[in-house]
Amino acid sequence: MMKNKVVRLTKRPNGFPSKETWSNSIDEVREIDKDEILVKNLYVSLDPAMRGWLNETRSYIPPVKIGEVMRAGTIGEVIKSKNSKFNEGDILSGWGGVQQYSISNGEGYFKVPTTQIPLPTYIGTLGMPGMTAYFGILEEGKIKEGDTVLVSAAAGAVGSIVGQIAKIKGCKVVGIAGGKDKCDYVVNELGFDGCVDYKNESVVRGIKRECPDGIDVYFDNVGGEILDAALVFLRIGARIVVCGAISQYNEMSAKGPNNYLSLLVNRASMKGMVVFDYAKNYPTATKEMSQWILDGTLKSKEDIYEGIENFYEVFKKLFNGEKKGKLILKL
């Protein structure tokens, strides 16, 4: 029998997850039934949204149950198939979870097209974070040429793509990131027009310097004080896309944006988005973004760590600012 290293949710965390939130175990891989596939997972996607899936409260998808394999997007290779839609050797993206092998009826799995694009990109820029960026800034942010766009977590998997797409569409783009290294990366490598370093300057002063005429769209990945600062600079009719709130995910009680009445004064809107709502249009986005990646217009960066045993240590990097681009665990 084949052995399967698995990371399971052991208990629900209060605040920041501890090592005991999950447990590592070794299962045996059972035989697959009719219509099933056995997938060997190659890459596991690590996303801030994972923190939300640990809570028992109502959310946009059910929480991960205690004892269940930790939910995660994956890229894997079919090594056995009794499903006519998939063949051995196919490379699939799907929800394989944090484990070496997954058995599935194939639902939610998609073949990765054979291209010159590296596999990890399919759970980054061409996966959930990239889809979030694409539909968030285009459909929810409704950017148009000449808009000033502010993006938090600008060096991250979502923010870095949001800003680059906004540049492609002719916007002025300013990022917010932590530390000189990340800010340099955002401006020099990703081509943003400016960056506010929230670790080394007042965010309000930084936005004022970079966006003296205010902002038309704020793409929010972080919430907290940075959202409050952005609210101060809204222009008439501005749109805030609420994509996430990294600063709040591990707090016992979330803190709302005290400056929200800026929405009233500026006839502005704040709207939440969940990428799954756009699932039927993923192929369009994948096609357009693949082209941008291939012609060098869109830069995709993955931060890859190895070993399923290191899941917890790598998970922590989602929140401690120790990564650039998309965080991935290679199995």
Next chain:
Amino acid sequence: MMKNKVVRLTKRPNGFPSKETWSNSIDEVREIDKDEILVKNLYVSLDPAMRGWLNETRSYIPPVKIGEVMRAGTIGEVIKSKNSKFNEGDILSGWGGVQQYSISNGEGYFKVPTTQIPLPTYIGTLGMPGMTAYFGILEEGKIKEGDTVLVSAAAGAVGSIVGQIAKIKGCKVVGIAGGKDKCDYVVNELGFDGCVDYKNESVVRGIKRECPDGIDVYFDNVGGEILDAALVFLRIGARIVVCGAISQYNEMSAKGPNNYLSLLVNRASMKGMVVFDYAKNYPTATKEMSQWILDGTLKSKEDIYEGIENFYEVFKKLFNGEKKGKLILKL
């Protein structure tokens, strides 16, 4: 020379305005020049928005200046005219301010159509509060038949009209108001389907009881804890119309909605509105609402107090819950 009793802004308040925020004085009425009109003000509109106009900070209209006549909507009669558009005896609505007589070039003044509708209604349901309600719930709230609509300050000048319009459009409508008397009024006289009494029950429990399947639209006049409670019950795609925040206007530092991430989970939006943006469509709204008033579909309530000397005492009723419907000062 005619004498004019005038209420002027004397100093900017911190927190709740004191009596010393304004001063009463007696001016002389000068002769009018070419193209000017002299209007004797009959009714002065008192609105929570007045509190915002006292602050020096950036807002949707300039603050009232120190020494200036306190800004207010008015209904008045033209008693002298050198303006070809207005005749002596015309009844006008406009921005006459808190004073007995106003001189103006007529800009922003509109003739009140002669109908069976009482004059004070033209600064209430057919004035700024009514226009706010009409465009707020229809254009911003985008209500459709069968929606569940929650309205705060439901016995107030705006909320009472919002709820009645939503009922006309086939929605289920639940109000939030303070005290049994107001709640009875909202349900029995205005025809709301239910009411949460925030003074005598937990708002969260009250909303849960009245809206067990959640809410599609929340029309927010108050902010604070009630906004936070409403956020808990948003349905997918819900809309929050941010019209005002009575609970926050007199606070030194505003408090944001801690549950705002409900916007994300529910793909919901929170959008600010300022009624002036709809000015060019006021005539349409006035026509439709006049008809509703005349045929008894829409109930308009005014709470009228007398005497310009009592401005401050009456102003306080905007915030202490001591009024139903539209607050008006009769001169």
